[in-house]
Amino acid sequence: MVEMVTRPYASAFEKYALANKDVICMSADLTSSCEIDGFRDRHPEQFMSMGMAEQNMMSFAGGLGLAGYRPFIHTFGVFTYRRPYDQLMASIAYPRRKVRIMGFLPGVTTPGGMTHQAIEDIAIMRAMPNMSILETGDATEVESLCEAADSIDGPVYCRVLRGSVPRLFDTPIKVGEMRELSAGDDVLVVTAGITTEEALRAKAALAGAGVSIRHLHLHTLKPFDSKRLLDHLQSVKHGVITLENHVINGGIGSLVAETIAEAGIEKKLVRLGLQDTYAHGGSRPYLMRYYGLDALALVRGIEGLMNIETNIDADDLDAVRVDAVHSSAKAEAL
Amino acid sequence: MKNKKTTEEVALGIRRRVFEHSMRNNGGYLSQACSAAEQLAWLYNEALNLGEPTMPMIPPPFGGVPAPGNDDYVTGAGYNGPFEPQYDRLFIAPAHYALVAYATLIEVGRMAEEGLEMFNKDGSSVEMIGAEHSPGMEVHNGTLGIGLSTGAGLAYGRRMRGDSGEVCVFMSDGEVQEGQTWEAIQACAHHGIDNVWAIMDVNDQQCDGAMSSVMEVRDIATKMRAFGATVVEIDAHDLDAMRQAKAEPHDGQPLIILAHSSPTKGMEFLQRRFPRLHYVRFKSEEERDEMNQSIAKELGIDPVQFDTH
Numbered sequence: 001m002v003e004m005v006t007r008p009y010a011s012a013f014e015k016y017a018l019a020n021k022d023v024i025c026m027s028a029d030l031t032s033s034c035e036i037d038g039f040r041d042r043h044p045e046q047f048m049s050m051g052m053a054e055q056n057m058m059s060f061a062g063g064l065g066l067a068g069y070r071p072f073i074h075t076f077g078v079f080t081y082r083r084p085y086d087q088l089m090a091s092i093a094y095p096r097r098k099v100r101i102m103g104f105l106p107g108v109t110t111p112g113g114m115t116h117q118a119i120e121d122i123a124i125m126r127a128m129p130n131m132s133i134l135e136t137g138d139a140t141e142v143e144s145l146c147e148a149a150d151s152i153d154g155p156v157y158c159r160v161l162r163g164s165v166p167r168l169f170d171t172p173i174k175v176g177e178m179r180e181l182s183a184g185d186d187v188l189v190v191t192a193g194i195t196t197e198e199a200l201r202a203k204a205a206l207a208g209a210g211v212s213i214r215h216l217h218l219h220t221l222k223p224f225d226s227k228r229l230l231d232h233l234q235s236v237k238h239g240v241i242t243l244e245n246h247v248i249n250g251g252i253g254s255l256v257a258e259t260i261a262e263a264g265i266e267k268k269l270v271r272l273g274l275q276d277t278y279a280h281g282g283s284r285p286y287l288m289r290y291y292g293l294d295a296l297a298l299v300r301g302i303e304g305l306m307n308i309e310t311n312i313d314a315d316d317l318d319a320v321r322v323d324a325v326h327s328s329a330k331a332e333a334l
Numbered sequence: 335m336k337n338k339k340t341t342e343e344v345a346l347g348i349r350r351r352v353f354e355h356s357m358r359n360n361g362g363y364l365s366q367a368c369s370a371a372e373q374l375a376w377l378y379n380e381a382l383n384l385g386e387p388t389m390p391m392i393p394p395p396f397g398g399v400p401a402p403g404n405d406d407y408v409t410g411a412g413y414n415g416p417f418e419p420q421y422d423r424l425f426i427a428p429a430h431y432a433l434v435a436y437a438t439l440i441e442v443g444r445m446a447e448e449g450l451e452m453f454n455k456d457g458s459s460v461e462m463i464g465a466e467h468s469p470g471m472e473v474h475n476g477t478l479g480i481g482l483s484t485g486a487g488l489a490y491g492r493r494m495r496g497d498s499g500e501v502c503v504f505m506s507d508g509e510v511q512e513g514q515t516w517e518a519i520q521a522c523a524h525h526g527i528d529n530v531w532a533i534m535d536v537n538d539q540q541c542d543g544a545m546s547s548v549m550e551v552r553d554i555a556t557k558m559r560a561f562g563a564t565v566v567e568i569d570a571h572d573l574d575a576m577r578q579a580k581a582e583p584h585d586g587q588p589l590i591i592l593a594h595s596s597p598t599k600g601m602e603f604l605q606r607r608f609p610r611l612h613y614v615r616f617k618s619e620e621e622r623d624e625m626n627q628s629i630a631k632e633l634g635i636d637p638v639q640f641d642t643h
Contacts, residue, residue: 048490048525049524050521051517051520051521051524053514053517053520053521055479055480055483055513055514055517056483056486056514056517056518056521058483059480059483059484059487059514059518060483060484060486060487060490060518060521061487062473062484062487063473063483063484063485063486063487063488063489063490063491063501064487064488064490064491065487066472066473066484066487066488066491067487067488067490067491067492067494067495068491068495069491069494086477086480087480087483087514090474090475090476090477090480091473091474091480091483091484094399094400094466094474095400095409095466095473095474096400096401129399129401130400130401130402153402154402
């Protein structure tokens with residue numbers, strides 16, 4: 001049974017911010033939803049309430065950066081780039097301000113539907129010069145996120161998990177690297193964020209069916225180590241499959257496609273994720289099943305890629321974690 | 335820096351330079367020189383506490399954008415003096431006033447005349463729409479409405495650092511159509527940010543014409559006060575009124591001076607173009623000649639000599 005950690009961001013941020021006095025905690029009216037309510041109450045001098053006014057918040061953070069501070073912006077990921085895109089670019093990304101954008105509830109981890117689901121954020125941020133991107137996939141990565149993000153010389157956008165988060169890894173994020181979770185030679189599986197847990201759920205069943213998986217987990221999406229990915233691509237026989245909590249255009253699937261094309265190697269690629277579609281409101285397991293982002297979708301994708309039948313069905317996969325909707329960890333509620 | 339000229343002389347010099355430049359280059363932001371000359375002259379010559387420029391008098395060419403590895407990157411802030419705690423900072427929010435701002439830098443001895451010759455030339459940092467790396471510009475403000483927010487953030491940071499220097503934002507009235515302006519004022523008021531202040535060129539003009547015809551904004555002063563600013567309204571061409579307005583107490587609030595200006599002040603010939611004054615082009619050689627003669631006379635200079643095409 002995997003260890004579950006409650007609100008890992010809350011304690012990790014507090015510890016990091018207290019040790020780094022130039023860190024300013026900013027919130028846009030989603031303070032408890034971003035697990036910084038305790039910090040606000042205990043350290044009001046290092047906290048700024050910016051209200052529901054993201055355009056001002058972005059430019060204001062740019063001004064704070066000009067004064068030598070390192071603002072940590074907290075809100076839902078989707079609110080950090082859709083409305084204030086211009087401000088994000090002109091006031092933060094262009095001048096390379098050291099603003100750390102903590103985007104909570106990435107992709108379908110929110111039941112809030114289209115308006116709340118950041119499903120194209122990676123594509124947007126990848127296209128933005130000077131912006132770095134980190135994504136957390138477990139409690140250890142959430143706990144090490146603040147230090148990793150703050151080590152970047154320029155702005156960084158982070159996809160942050162909140163609430164009850166599984167611990168999958170025992171080493172912190174090392175910016176620019178990737179995790180090799182298994183080293184098989186049939187198919188390369190590339191995941192990030194919550195899809196890594198899904199791939200792990202399929203691991204035993206796939207092994208039982210005789211499929212040898214090479215599994216990479218990405219926490220640094222930009223800058224990206226394409227050369228390292230290429231080594232892994234060349235270590236598998238049948239091709240590569242990407243599974244992402246994001247639209248398949250502009251995210252991890254595209255990242256892998258670009259690497260393949262630029263290297264001129266011949267590898268089949270299957271991109272799983274939101275297939276050029278919006279999602280709607282619902283629970284995370286429901287949405288992951290409905291849109292094909294879960295372990296079963298990965299198994300079917302691998303079958304297609306290898307042209308085999310594994311006879312694996314949903315019952316053969318490790319159990320889905322179901323978080324209580326109204327738990328103290330604020331697992332699903334907004 | 336010691337004032338070499340009176341502020342009136344600087345303002346007249348700004349109008350003359352922008353006029354001459356526009357005549358030679360077949361058009362320009364003439365109206366902005368008319369409305370804002372006194373404001374920019376007063377800011378640089380009197381109101382702001384700026385150190386000696388740290389940048390060369392002749393602007394260096396474009397040196398690339400901020401990027402990893404471009405370690406020599408500098409903004410145009412050095413023309414406004416060193417970034418030290420005791421000195422003020424100035425953001426020119428309407429970046430299309432750049433021509434007027436560059437003319438001001440020359441008039442107050444912060445940039446060489448050659449700088450204006452580089453205006454809008456390929457490879458030059460003296461860009462038509464002021465960029466972060468253009469002389470006198472400190473941040474990117476090309477999209478209207480972001481200046482006051484950035485100034486507020488810098489001011490808040492400087493207050494936490496204990497800097498005595500303030501942050502001034504030169505604004506334009508069209509910016510109040512952007513929601514961000516109001517977000518910025520409410521944030522300043524909520525956090526008691528009073529080391530930021532602004533002077534707004536209220537000329538009732540925007541790109542499409544008179545603001546009242548494009549998007550009526552009603553009483554800006556009343557709205558700003560309701561959002562939490564201290565507001566003083568003055569005649570933008572009255573320097574004594576400007577000096578008094580700056581002295582207005584504004585504890586816990588930003589000070590915003592609404593400087594009601596004439597978009598044709600000093601070049602009344604431009605009234606013929608009213609209300610399309612955002613960027614004045616000449617419709618014919620005859621019109622350019624007539625404008626050249628008439629405005630030169632108004633400004634007390636000889637008509638500009640240029641090659642006829």
